[in-house]
Amino acid sequence: MERLVAAQAGDGGGEAPRAAVRRPGEDGDGSRDGSRDGGGGGRRRIPRTDVLLRDPRLEAAARRLGAGLVKAAVRQAQERARAGRIAPEEVADAAAALLPRTAGGLRPVINATGVLLHTNLGRAPLSAAARQAVQDAAGPTDVELDLRTGVRARRGRTALRALRDRVPSAAAAHVVNNGAAALVLAATALAAGREIVISRGEMVEIGDGFRLPDLLVSTGARLREVGTTNRTTAADYAAALGPDTAFVLKVHPSNFRITGFTRSAGVAELAALDVPVVVDIGSGLLAPHPRLPDEPDAETQLRAGAALVTASGDKLLGGPQCGLLLGEEDLVRRLARHPLARALRVDKLTLAALEATLTGPDTPTAAALAADPEQLMRRAGRLAADLGADGIDVRAVPSEATVGGGGAPGVALPSAALSLPEPYAARLRTGATPVVGRLEAGRCLLDLRAVPPEDDERLAGAVRSAAGR
Numbered sequence: 001m002e003r004l005v006a007a008q009a010g011d012g013g014g015e016a017p018r019a020a021v022r023r024p025g026e027d028g029d030g031s032r033d034g035s036r037d038g039g040g041g042g043r044r045r046i047p048r049t050d051v052l053l054r055d056p057r058l059e060a061a062a063r064r065l066g067a068g069l070v071k072a073a074v075r076q077a078q079e080r081a082r083a084g085r086i087a088p089e090e091v092a093d094a095a096a097a098l099l100p101r102t103a104g105g106l107r108p109v110i111n112a113t114g115v116l117l118h119t120n121l122g123r124a125p126l127s128a129a130a131r132q133a134v135q136d137a138a139g140p141t142d143v144e145l146d147l148r149t150g151v152r153a154r155r156g157r158t159a160l161r162a163l164r165d166r167v168p169s170a171a172a173a174h175v176v177n178n179g180a181a182a183l184v185l186a187a188t189a190l191a192a193g194r195e196i197v198i199s200r201g202e203m204v205e206i207g208d209g210f211r212l213p214d215l216l217v218s219t220g221a222r223l224r225e226v227g228t229t230n231r232t233t234a235a236d237y238a239a240a241l242g243p244d245t246a247f248v249l250k251v252h253p254s255n256f257r258i259t260g261f262t263r264s265a266g267v268a269e270l271a272a273l274d275v276p277v278v279v280d281i282g283s284g285l286l287a288p289h290p291r292l293p294d295e296p297d298a299e300t301q302l303r304a305g306a307a308l309v310t311a312s313g314d315k316l317l318g319g320p321q322c323g324l325l326l327g328e329e330d331l332v333r334r335l336a337r338h339p340l341a342r343a344l345r346v347d348k349l350t351l352a353a354l355e356a357t358l359t360g361p362d363t364p365t366a367a368a369l370a371a372d373p374e375q376l377m378r379r380a381g382r383l384a385a386d387l388g389a390d391g392i393d394v395r396a397v398p399s400e401a402t403v404g405g406g407g408a409p410g411v412a413l414p415s416a417a418l419s420l421p422e423p424y425a426a427r428l429r430t431g432a433t434p435v436v437g438r439l440e441a442g443r444c445l446l447d448l449r450a451v452p453p454e455d456d457e458r459l460a461g462a463v464r465s466a467a468g469r
């Protein structure tokens with residue numbers, strides 16, 4: 001029976017025999033659809049998968065996205081027809097409409113949260129130059145080959161040179177997967193079985209339950225805690241040094257602030273001790289930033305005497321996720337030659353994006369930091385006027401943005417936002433161009449500081465769609 005109907009419904013193609021041996025209830029590719037109710041009705045007329053896959057739109061999509069995603073869309077459309085929500089003739093159109101735009105599950109979104117480096121939104125957005133570099137490096141590339149001589153060359157050498165050019169006090173540089181990996185590599189290569197001296201005020205949880213002390217101990221190093229939560233002096237460090245000391249670690253409290261009766265020892269003071277000073281600056285600032293005077297930068301720390309600086313590439317540096325290691329030549333070489341370095345190495349796409357970030361024009365993160373609040377307010381005013389003319393309940397309001405992502409805690413960046421009724425938040429998130437804002441006092445705020453001006457039209461379009469205009 002099943003075989004008969006399947007053969008009837010099909011066109012004699014290769015799928016009918018397979019449909020015939022499929023067990024009842026098996027979740028197949030849908031080619032048995034219509035075979036179950038031999039008694040007629042809409043269900044029998046639901047087009048078979050193999051027929052649908054010959055639709056030119058779906059054929060083209062299969063070349064672009066892969067057969068799996070297209071079949072999934074087809075199955076969903078058939079399901080809708082089976083449930084009586086669409087007519088059998090509409091299945092092909094529905095499947096075409098259900099196709100994902102890209103093969104990846106990650107959707108581009110507009111970051112209107114007012115948090116410049118939003119961890120849940122992938123931290124720093126790449127510059128146009130970095131995106132292009134990723135595209136260029138995606139195929140075969142000379143990442144480890146000298147094209148002139150035809151022999152193997154140092155992996156990522158041009159990116160490393162660009163990094164050293166930006167941080168003149170770094171004799172050497174190495175790049176790993178992220179800031180945490182940079183710390184793990186330093187602790188493993190320099191301190192396994194030995195002691196890392198660290199202030200109790202710098203035992204930081206970096207987010208999602210991950211704590212730097214646990215990370216360091218996981219390498220086999222021991223922590224020698226000194227001082228107190230609010231006060232640690234250079235003498236505290238000095239008293240803790242011994243034959244087992246591998247290095248002194250300074251960690252920038254990048255996501256919290258302790259104020260009041262506080263004291264900490266600076267790198268210059270600690271550099272006078274007889275052990276290397278490793279500084280985890282967190283944010284990846286390479287040089288001082290005028291707007292962020294309390295945020296440490298790599299060049300200043302190295303000049304003050306740090307032997308090694310570690311940082312993230314996708315925070316204030318505005319590049320791809322990676323971990324930077326900058327410092328003395330022999331130390332960096334030891335890290336780069338350690339077996340663990342192979343497990344933490346970055347791919348060519350990261351190296352390409354990092355180099356373009358370092359040599360290219362201002363990053364979107366830098367532009368967002370530098371944005372003038374009055375200009376932001378003018379943009380908000382223009383957008384609000386346009387959208388208001390369409391009958392949308394929207395106002396331009398002053399707002400406060402933050403750096404986020406483990407940088408510049410407590411720094412408020414004056415900004416401007418579109419204020420919309422709260423229900424817009426969910427509609428904007430789930431629209432064709434997802435926009436993520438923030439809720440404040442019962443309103444949905446779309447903060448413009450992290451939105452590049454060239455995205456204003458797309459933002460307005462998304463608001464119109466959310467309003468049903």
Ligand SMILES: *Cc1c(COP(=O)(O)O)cnc(C)c1O
Pocket residue numbers: 178179180181204206251252253254255280281282283311312313322323405406407
């Ligand atoms: C963010 C941060 C880290 C972790 O860096 P990832 O790149 O997220 O691995 C480590 N230390 C400090 C001080 C940080 O701010």
